[in-house]
Amino acid sequence: SIPIPMCGIAFLRLLQPLEYYRQKYSTDLYGVEKMYVLMSKLKHRGQDGAGIASVKFDTKEGRGYLSRCRRTGGTAVEDIFGEINDGLQEALKEAGDTAPPRDSGAERTVWLKHNAEFTGEVFLGHLRYGTFGGQSIQQCHPHVRKSNYKTRTLIVAGNFNLTNVDDLFDLLVNIGQHPVEKSDTVTILEKISHFLDVEHDVLYNRYKEDGKTEKEILQLIAKELQLDRVLANAAQDWDGGYAMAAMTGSGDAFVLRDPHGIRPAWYYKDDEILCVCSERCAIQTAFHVPQDDIKEIPPGQALIIKKDGGHERVEDMLKVIRQPPKNGSSSCTFERIYFSKGADGDIYKERKELGKRLIDQILKVLGGADHLGNAVFSYIPNTAETAYIGLVEGMSAVLDELKTKQILAEIQANQGQISEERLQEIMKPQIRADKLANKDTKMRTFITTDEGNSRERMVSHVYDMTYGCVTKDDSLVVIDDSIVRGTTLRVSVLSNLLRLKPRRVVFISSAPLIKYTDCYGIDMAKLGELCAFKAAIQLLKEDPRYGQDFIDKIKQEALEQLRGPREKAVNVVKQIYENFTDEQIAAKVAEQVK
Template sequence: MSDALKHECGIALLKLKKPLQFYYEKYGTSFYGLNKMYLLMEKQHNRGQDGAGLANIKFDIKPGHRYISRKRSNLAQPIKDIFSSIQEEFAELERTDPDKLKNPNWLKEHLPFTGELFLGHLRYGTFGRNSIESCHPFLRQNNWMTRNLVLAGNFNLTNVDELFGKLLELGQHPKEYADTVTVLEKIGHFLDTENDKLFAQFKEKGHSNQEISRLIANELDVKRILHKASEDFDGGYVMAGLLGHGDAFVLRDPNGIRPCHYYEDDEIAVVTSERPVIQTAFNVKYEDIKELEPGCAIILKKKGDLQVERINPAGEKKSCSFERIYFSRGSDKEIYGERKKLGELLADRILKSVDFDVDHSVFSFIPNTAEIAFYGMIKGLENKVVANNIERLLKSGSDLNKDLLLKELAPKVRIEKVAIKDAKLRTFISSDEGRKDLVSHVYDITYNSIQPGKDNLVVIDDSIVRGTTLKESILRILDRLEPKKIVVVSSAPMICYPDCYGIDMARLGDFVAFQAAVELLKDKGQHHILEETYKQCLEEVQLPKEKVVNRVKQIYAPHTQAEMEAKISEILKPIGQKSEVEIIFQSVEKLHEACPNSKGDWYFTGDYPTPGGNKVVNRAFINYFEGNNQRAY
């Protein structure tokens, strides 16, 4: 994605199911759990670079000893900072008494992060301060082990105002108006309620307080707590939690918007946002890793195996397609194939754009995240070229021989690396003009890679959101090669609507597709649609979210995809650009053909999977119309 876009978050939960001595004897290290957590987090660092956090719980610790450890960082390299800080304590021991490093039970009793249960988080902030207080995991503390809650997640809720109000009705006084705090307190409230209920039951049976503590730890109904806490959540989420006595859970939203995968054997249970990290960290097969079903929760009792429980009724599965296009690492078997297919399905559009003149067209990709789609695009082009050559030869009536077939059927698709991003270049100048000049040099070009004035230049991008980098940098740089025509191909459809489930796409006016739709309304004399939409959105502000309709759809309705692409090409073409510019987008239909199991497409279609989405998009339009730059959620 050539536009910078913050997105998603990553989680990693690990439970060691054997005594710590087992891992030392089998793997030769007292830090098996820590080492695996480092791998699980580092292999997901693409999911969050604003901050990170790690928490650990020790089982069966004597009173008076610390059993919960937590460390968070918002430094430039947060994962490195966290694990380096933890390592310092072990390094000191290595200097003074190295034999103790070989004793996992001693380490568990005396040093932090040596317990059996881990929870890690990678943060990309969609809004708010990038302070240490914004980093997960969050901690709700209590002197009762079973009332302690550690929470981290990959989520955005659309109805924070509604949930906040319910907390007030319960008599709480939340310290912050944010979905993370709201979720923590909501789950915490029902955790307290469950504790109170069990305490009363066991007290009535004559058990002592100390006995009751142990009984509550065994009998705590995590499924009931999660159901009561989450039944009115509206949004996309995977929430992971640890309880102080050793239970753990991971809860997924009913539409399966955010990703979640898990694996279990007789030694460990592990849950992550992405599948390949489990394969890498534990060297297990693809087919042994499972996806958590929408509306379900993984529940890990301290003593027991992993259980999957239905918490909320499943809705229509709308897994985020942006995971497949861009966010998740392409090392996943399915995602790799889907990204190639996204590129392949664009071949017909591309050939038409260059008038089928493959001999005078050069193909490349920008940025590196589009590389897999590029391979698919080349495959699709080669297949089309061969098919066209066969058809032409059959029609010509020519004598077919081996040499002629080799000559005519061999694909002639030309591939070049025409642009390379200079990761070290920083735009430190504050003035707009000075900044734009530096931005225009973020990419280096490969000179003499095309024939000036003769060759078309086709570059594929995985998605185009704002188009700022294209206009201010990429197109200007590519124009220096003097191609006859520049074709920029997006493997994703046009982004027309804000996301409200975890991706940093909140303002309608930022989207180049929305800008194009508004310009087209003006061109067609239909500017009144904007005012009508604004009035309709205002009328629905006070309605319950379940009765709100996405009114912004009517702004796009009068336009065809071809009209939108032409207007976007016009908007993004820099002043003074000599080469012709054409922008091509994937269609929604082709997207679903390439990614059949990830139907979440609300940012392309406006079909939000939860009622809160419609409320957010209408609020986003009100903000745009009123010139308000605030976020819609």
């Protein structure tokens, strides 16, 4: 029942000669080692597969300049870097005594660059969480468009979901292309490649007329290729959320963010490296740098790094590709509530604050602060822990305020006196906070005889419960960070919590009601599966003012929107929610998941 996240990207450009990292860090594989850290710290963003690519600068003809490795499965990152290490050892083994020894310094570094894979200057990694399509290695990024010309070779990886793939597919067909499939990944790759070719041809023809030789022309193209112009043409019709990175075979690179800022992209630059990641804390961990030194790529802009560049100011590398909307950016809220790692300082504070903001609602349900002694607080799943900490801290402050009032009242009633015994009695109560649900392993629910009751029985045993903390007189208050479809809540969570035999269960969410599917940010579910939607529909059916006729009317209006121009479409589904408060919808959700 959790929302399905998309992907993670990690881009790294080394700004110094490879010998520099050998001398300073005593390693020939500085780039590979840092990419391993970055991708490991982004594994939560993609557990279906991963991939990495690297481009080498200034390789001789007949030598490879592009390395790529992709793997599927939950251990894809470990498998990839294990294979990279195996390849390195194999290269050294084949070379035998001709390979420079480990203590030969720069000589060994140069030899490895020309004789081993993944010893380049620029790297691009990707973590895939598949929401659409299959789970084969062909779906794993980075994707490569190969050419014998380095400047036409393109390697792309991204965290994106385009909503107008059909229109973009038709545009490719209309310019004479024959795309092999209709997907946003292929569409983006082919669209950028087309305008890369156009830019390439313009420069080629210009220098050909000037009488330059073929080799001189290719060198000039590599130097003067304007990726911002390529992207401005390629991305003008894209609709969706995207943060994508790419490299050309000649060593140029870019990271582009959508104009709404839906998908995240953070960068850090110093004299040694330029790094871009989907999450700030991955960069902090890999390079041990302060949070404030890591910045966001502004919405609608691309960070463009030329092969002979990277040492200029970041402000000079940022290029506006598409103008953000006048009403500001629309970054994915759920990214910060649920998906990104809570290790990021700002996200940690935000999630704690989300927990604290639930205090008044909880006290209202409990009957006031006087009833905190009969309340046990817990959380589920593990990602809700930060909001839970904020909630417990806030409740502790409420309890402290209650104690202060009791002490002052006692002093006032007893002529300025209070006994030590009475003071200890007032101070004794504490917020009862316990970890009651533990999900240690992933139970395989396919080991069932059918897809009905037996599967639900298996799901109900996913959590191990902590017994002995809750009594029959207690209200059990449990915080979650998202309630999407409500299936896990109904089938597994509530049934397990009720086994603890509390007086009642108060289940709360740090996320707002999820009323719509999200085609731009995180793919959550079909609209009809959202528990908030089902609750609102039921409320309409039960209300004599609306009923099924009102629901059918909205459905017809929605279908009419599909038949009309996309740019003029409006959200008619919001009418379903307009007649009820969030409290009414939440109450109906509670009825439906019992």
